[in-house]
Amino acid sequence: MLRCDTWTGTLVPKAGMGFPRKKFAAAAVAGKILVAGGCTRSSVVEEYDPDENVWRVASDAPRRRYGCIGASADGVFYVIGGLKIGPSGNDGSVSASRASGAEAAHVYASSMDLYDVAARVWLRSRAVPGGGCVVAACGANGNVYILSSHAVELSFWKFNASRKSASFGEWSRIKSPPLPAQVRLDSTVRFSCVGVGDKVVLVQVVGCIDDLLRRSGRTERGLKEGLVLVYDCAGGEWTRGADMPEVIRRAACVCVEC
Known part of the structure; x- marks a missing residue:
């Protein structure tokens, strides 16, 4: 280590x-x-x-x-x-x-x-409600946030992790991360996420298929990588951050307070 x-x-x-x-x-x-x-x-x-x-x-x-x-x-x-x-x-x-x-x-x-x-x-x-395959998870703002893949779509869940709360253990389905319109999921997509204060930062670390490239007949497999999305736990909305300048495939993310 x-x-x-x-x-x-x-x-x-x-x-x-x-x-x-x-x-x-x-x-x-x-x-x-x-x-x-x-x-x-x-x-x-x-x-x-x-x-x-x-x-x-x-x-x-x-x-x-x-x-x-x-x-x-x-x-x-x-x-x-x-x-x-x-x-x-x-x-x-x-x-x-x-x-x-x-x-x-x-x-x-x-x-x-x-x-x-x-x-x-x-x-x-x-x-995790709804089944699927968990592809990313992190703790933030007293909850555990989980991203599940259902082959052609994603679902995003909040688990109340505050053990002193009467609602400890309750699940809520919340707004799914908005992928760009031209991007579709396949079985190789990978995400990593980390809690930063009252935000969840979701980073795409293995690419989705660029559907526009696929339909254009180009032979190479177009991929979209390095996408960064930020979820506001209080406001319940996603915003898009700056794409990663360099993609580190299958990377894990951590938050360090400086």
């Missing part, structure tokens, strides 16, 4: 995780970094203490996921979406051993597991 000093741009090597992972969920919660998923041989969740430069085993996840997304809100680590890998663990209300492969994949792609970091317990798992 590397620590980047955002003031100087320097990189400092830090202790590595105890378990090899690929396409895993990660989030900062209460001054620690938690990771889960992406490990074929274990469902272990690890926690990094930046003050001690030490990784510790925090828990075992109820589902073993690959390609999942991490988010945090109100002291809870959210492990969202992805694919099922390896034998099933403690899957809560869903028994992967009784489900078909397709059903199990659907459950993983549109669900999230909640880990209370302070209490060291897993809360009840939640399903």
Whole structure:
């Protein structure tokens, strides 16, 4: 692992995780970094203490996921979406051993597991309404925001993550991100999002098909990449930001207060 000093741009090597992972969920919660998923041989969740430069085993996840997304809100680590890998663990209300492969994949792609970091317990798992495949998620303004793909359209959801609220755990479908008219989705589209204050910044990190190029008969596969959209959590509206000057494919986004 590397620590980047955002003031100087320097990189400092830090202790590595105890378990090899690929396409895993990660989030900062209460001054620690938690990771889960992406490990074929274990469902272990690890926690990094930046003050001690030490990784510790925090828990075992109820589902073993690959390609999942991490988010945090109100002291809870959210492990969202992805694919099922390896034998099933403690899957809560869903028994992967009784489900078909397709059903199990659907459950993983549109669900999230909640880990209370302070209490060291897993809360009840939640399903994202409407199914689909979760392609981006982040915590912002006391909520978890989730973008789901339904092959030809996107849906955008808000999960009330404030545990002291009477409406904790409630879902709301909110305005979907407005893609340019000439762009259509396909199975390769990828987004990354991050909460910045009371905003959600959505960055397109793998291209959509440019339908105008496709219909013009040009042989190359036209792609639109680097699109940046900003959602105002208070106002409920999207605005378009400046496109990224350089696309870093499949990048993850983080917010650092300076």
